[in-house]
Amino acid sequence: MYVIVVGGGKVGYYLTRELLAAGHELVLMEKDGRRARQISDEIGSIVLQRDGCEGKHLAEAGANRAAIVAAVTGDDEDNLVVCQMAKHHFDVPRTIARVNNPRNETLFRHLGVDEIISPTRMALAAIEQDIPVHELLHLAQLQGGELELLEAQIAEGSPAVGRHPSEIDLPEGCSLFVLIRGDSAQPVRPETIFQVGDKVLAISRTDCEVELHRQLIGTTPSEAAG
Numbered sequence: 001m002y003v004i005v006v007g008g009g010k011v012g013y014y015l016t017r018e019l020l021a022a023g024h025e026l027v028l029m030e031k032d033g034r035r036a037r038q039i040s041d042e043i044g045s046i047v048l049q050r051d052g053c054e055g056k057h058l059a060e061a062g063a064n065r066a067a068i069v070a071a072v073t074g075d076d077e078d079n080l081v082v083c084q085m086a087k088h089h090f091d092v093p094r095t096i097a098r099v100n101n102p103r104n105e106t107l108f109r110h111l112g113v114d115e116i117i118s119p120t121r122m123a124l125a126a127i128e129q130d131i132p133v134h135e136l137l138h139l140a141q142l143q144g145g146e147l148e149l150l151e152a153q154i155a156e157g158s159p160a161v162g163r164h165p166s167e168i169d170l171p172e173g174c175s176l177f178v179l180i181r182g183d184s185a186q187p188v189r190p191e192t193i194f195q196v197g198d199k200v201l202a203i204s205r206t207d208c209e210v211e212l213h214r215q216l217i218g219t220t221p222s223e224a225a226g
Contacts, residue, residue, distance in 0.1 A: 001024050001025070001067045001068070002024070002025045002026065002062065002065055002066050002067055002068075003019055003024055003025070003026040003027075003066065003067065003068045003069075003070065004026065004027050004029065004052075004058070004061050004062070004063060004066045004068070004069045004070070004086075005019070005026060005027070005028045005029070005070050005072065006028075006029045006052030006069065006070065006071045006072065006073060006078075006079075006082045007029075007030065007052070007071060007072040007073035007074070007078075007079075007098070008028055008029075008030030008032070008035050008036060008039050008047070009035075009072070009073065009074055011072045011098060012028060012030070012070075012072045012073070013028075013039055015070065015072060016028045016039075016043065016046070017043060020043065020046075026046060027046055027047075027048050027061045027062065028043075028046055028047050028048065029047075029048050029050050029051075029052040029057065029058075029061055030047060030048075030049060031049065031050060031051040031052070032049075033049055036048075036049035037049075048060070048061055052071065052073075052078075052082045052085075053078050053081045053082055053085070055085050055089055058082070058085055058086060058089075058090060059090070063085075063086055063089075063090035063092060064090050064091075066086070066090070066092050067092070067093055067094065068092070068093070068094045068095070068096060069082065069083065069086035069090075069092045069094075069095050069096070070095075070096040070097075071083050071086075071095070071096070071097045071098065072096075072097075072098040072117070073098070074098075074100065075100075076098075076099055076100055076101055076104050079097040079098055079099070080097065080104075080107070080108060080111065080113070082095075082097075083095040083096075083097050083108075083111075083112075083113045084111060084112075087112055087113075088112075094114045094115070095112075095113050095114050095115070096113075096114065096115040096116075096117065097113045097115070097116055097117070098117050098118075098119070099116050099117065099118045099120075100118075100119065100120060101120070102118055102120050102121050105118060105121075105141065106146065121138075121141070136150050136151070136152055136209060136212065136213055136216075136217065137150065137151040137152075138150060139151055139201075142203070146205055146206065147203055147204065147205060147206075148203070148204055148205075148206055148209070149201065149202075149203055150201070150202045150203075150204055150209070150212070151199055151200070151201055151202075152199070152200045152202065152212070152213075152216040152217055153197075153198070153199050153200075153217075154194050154195065154196060154197065154198040154199070154200065154216065154217075155196060155197075155217070156196055157218055158194075158196070158216060158217055158218055159214075159215060159216070159218055160194040160200075160215065160216050161194055161195065161196055162193060162194070162195075163193065163194055164190065164191070164192060164193060164194075165188055165189075165190060165192055166190060168215050168216070169215060170211075170212065170215060171204075171205075171208040171211040171212065172208075173204065173205035173207075173208050174202060174203070174204040174205065174208045174211075174212050175202060175203050175204075176188045176200050176201070176202050177201060177202070177203065178200070178201040179192060179194075179198055179199070179200055179201075180198065180199040180200075180201070181195070181197070181198050181199075188200065200216060202216075
């Protein structure tokens with residue numbers, strides 16, 4: 001498989017090394033001459049000192065036959081431009097972009113980037129595993145970027161304790177679908193009564209999270225601070 005990697009920082013460098021080790025054919029594009037020469041000295045002549053944001057340079061790298069273009073520079077705008085060029089000018093089947101600012105994820109998806117890698121969101125998800133139970137955990141952002149998979153733990157004082165799903169005033173665009181009680185998982189059914197210690201998986205629009213927090217967990221952090 002032929003892959004073009006744009007960006008010779010640490011992410012691009014190690015990605016290139018792993019792809020080479022796996023037997024893929026590829027080119028690494030890095031516009032900084034000093035960095036390009038450094039990488040070339042280590043991994044060989046597959047490094048092209050060019051700016052991947054320019055169509056003529058992508059063409060020189062062979063974008064017209066690439067199966068994947070991965071833009072992993074430290075600049076979100078550059079990564080978006082690279083993916084747009086690859087997709088719309090060279091019909092590259094799959095584009096992958098590094099997104100440093102999570103607020104840009106929706107835009108990237110809206111503009112047709114196939115796969116988004118967000119180091120910030122991945123680090124946040126790892127940190128949230130240790131956040132106290134009075135917070136919502138963000139498990140995954142679903143395709144399209146407008147929906148998220150969330151986990152809420154029902155603790156003492158939660159408004160949901162002792163109530164059925166129909167008694168919880170969920171915002172439109174939010175759905176509870178899995179109950180984890182002890183070591184078992186089951187669908188959230190009309191007869192379900194929420195108990196302390198339950199974990200509930202929900203799919204929610206991002207703009208509904210505050211109300212979901214209020215209904216399942218209680219006072220939101222901003223309300224508590226106020």
